[in-house]
Amino acid sequence: MAKRFLRVTNLLFLILLAVQFLPDITESCSSYVIGFAVIAEIVVLIVSAFSKNKSDLFLDIMGALYALLIAWTLASAKFGWLRESLFPPPGRVFRQFIEDADKIFINIGSSLGIILRGYILAAVTAIPLGLLFGQNLRLGSAASYISKFLGSIPPIVYIPYGIALLPTFRSVSVFVIFLASFYPILASTMSGVLNIDEKLINSAKVLTVGKFTMLFSVMLPAALPQIFIGCNQGLSVSFILLTSAEMIGAQDGMGYYVKQYSDFGDYTRTIVGLLVIGIVVVIVSFLFNKLQTLLLRWK
Amino acid sequence: MSSIKVEDLTVDYNENGRKFTSLKNVTFSVESGEFVSVIGSSGCGKSTLLSVLEGINFPTEGRVFIDGKPISGTGKDRGAVFQNYSLFPWMTARKNVAFGIKQVKKDISRGERYEIADEFLDKVGLSEFKNKYPSRLSGGMQQRVAIARALAMDTDILLMDEPFGALDAKNRAVLQELLMELWEGDGSRERKTVVFVTHDIDESILLSDKIVMLSAHPGHVIKEISVPFKRPRNRTDIVGTKEYSKFRSELMSLFYGDIADRIGSEVIL
Numbered sequence: 001m002a003k004r005f006l007r008v009t010n011l012l013f014l015i016l017l018a019v020q021f022l023p024d025i026t027e028s029c030s031s032y033v034i035g036f037a038v039i040a041e042i043v044v045l046i047v048s049a050f051s052k053n054k055s056d057l058f059l060d061i062m063g064a065l066y067a068l069l070i071a072w073t074l075a076s077a078k079f080g081w082l083r084e085s086l087f088p089p090p091g092r093v094f095r096q097f098i099e100d101a102d103k104i105f106i107n108i109g110s111s112l113g114i115i116l117r118g119y120i121l122a123a124v125t126a127i128p129l130g131l132l133f134g135q136n137l138r139l140g141s142a143a144s145y146i147s148k149f150l151g152s153i154p155p156i157v158y159i160p161y162g163i164a165l166l167p168t169f170r171s172v173s174v175f176v177i178f179l180a181s182f183y184p185i186l187a188s189t190m191s192g193v194l195n196i197d198e199k200l201i202n203s204a205k206v207l208t209v210g211k212f213t214m215l216f217s218v219m220l221p222a223a224l225p226q227i228f229i230g231c232n233q234g235l236s237v238s239f240i241l242l243t244s245a246e247m248i249g250a251q252d253g254m255g256y257y258v259k260q261y262s263d264f265g266d267y268t269r270t271i272v273g274l275l276v277i278g279i280v281v282v283i284v285s286f287l288f289n290k291l292q293t294l295l296l297r298w299k
Numbered sequence: 300m301s302s303i304k305v306e307d308l309t310v311d312y313n314e315n316g317r318k319f320t321s322l323k324n325v326t327f328s329v330e331s332g333e334f335v336s337v338i339g340s341s342g343c344g345k346s347t348l349l350s351v352l353e354g355i356n357f358p359t360e361g362r363v364f365i366d367g368k369p370i371s372g373t374g375k376d377r378g379a380v381f382q383n384y385s386l387f388p389w390m391t392a393r394k395n396v397a398f399g400i401k402q403v404k405k406d407i408s409r410g411e412r413y414e415i416a417d418e419f420l421d422k423v424g425l426s427e428f429k430n431k432y433p434s435r436l437s438g439g440m441q442q443r444v445a446i447a448r449a450l451a452m453d454t455d456i457l458l459m460d461e462p463f464g465a466l467d468a469k470n471r472a473v474l475q476e477l478l479m480e481l482w483e484g485d486g487s488r489e490r491k492t493v494v495f496v497t498h499d500i501d502e503s504i505l506l507s508d509k510i511v512m513l514s515a516h517p518g519h520v521i522k523e524i525s526v527p528f529k530r531p532r533n534r535t536d537i538v539g540t541k542e543y544s545k546f547r548s549e550l551m552s553l554f555y556g557d558i559a560d561r562i563g564s565e566v567i568l
Contacts, residue, residue, distance in 0.1 A: 199384035206379040221389040298432040
């Protein structure tokens, strides 16, 4: 029992706390770091008390986080090795996050709304089209070359044209996300359908399944593992594109938040924005992986 | 019920521009309620023959009749069990069976479908595993599910393409007996018409009423032989008998005689 609390992670937690009490050379907002560290440590203790198997990795990650915070605190607030305006102490970043929380959530909502619209639009069009094209060898080969060409145009260069075509910048963003996700999903669906084992199709034929059932109850699930590859690709490209697009011309969104405040030299908020984007992407990927595991649980 | 008549069936393949005859002038018939094995060495086109009966492959010449009507594709009167890949890996055992039932009986409710599925999974001894995906089942269990599905669909004709070919000896024996038991039934219903493709002579003797022996390159019928053993059959009762060894060696000599003829040698093995 005692061994479990004598871990490096817990030791680092104590060092992190101790470091906060060294004399400041600039405003450090130590209380925010202490607050964050205490909450994090409570979670660490709960996890290590209740989950015996999987806690090691989590503890290692938290230990690394503590170490980073220690180094950051020392280098910025305590010794002043880093330039204050470019590298604000961690406490100020935490404080800024809490002060800006409502603004940040609105911006996250705006970004996710655009991604969701563009991405879902791409999935519901690309998957059925891929199922159709994938069945016909001639149509499929033609479609794969055309989509290879169209897919090779970096979607971000559509933005100026999109601005001319579409009424709002939001719709331009949705359009670009749609384009970015459409081709990888289409391509992976087609290759998924082309690679379905013929015996599986024959088995379905002998059961006398109808056309619709063949398409959506046989080919779609059979191609699903491949389809997910394209969906994953589309999702990661979507985030890159959206934040880039937001930095070009949006009035809200996480990319806009980062760009706007770095333009004003407010690097505390810039760092807050970067970290929040990281966290959002991690959460979305995590949820997406859960969905994938659920839908492919038969593998 | 349903009788099958294969008339002068020839199937050509086109392989890389070269014509390749898989079956040549194959003629035989299966009576309604009869269990017929098609036996032959690999390359004799027995799987091709079955795929034509299934309706996923088409004759180059000749025709196949079911109850006097020529077939033109797959049909709800025929169910099939393949050597493997019969089941859909994304459906549980239960869902696989229910899905099969749904395709042939559109008018019954979801609840009834699952009830029938459960009944047949129970018959093949898989009640406990009904909610498992095929990837979690052994090869033998997967074939049990495939058989349960084919039987639950209650088609008049059952087409089986080496259904036990990928199983170990013990599992094969168990499933042969299970199939025989289910097919023979308790006499309350008419038996299904079965065409069973195999390369295992003992399997064909144990299961069938009649054996159609094919020769290879191209596949054609060497002989049709009636199996003289009474039903219900019991492996242990039959296998030890003199009649069995005599009948078996007759089949063997036909089987290997054909191979010897083709490779131009008198001494084989």
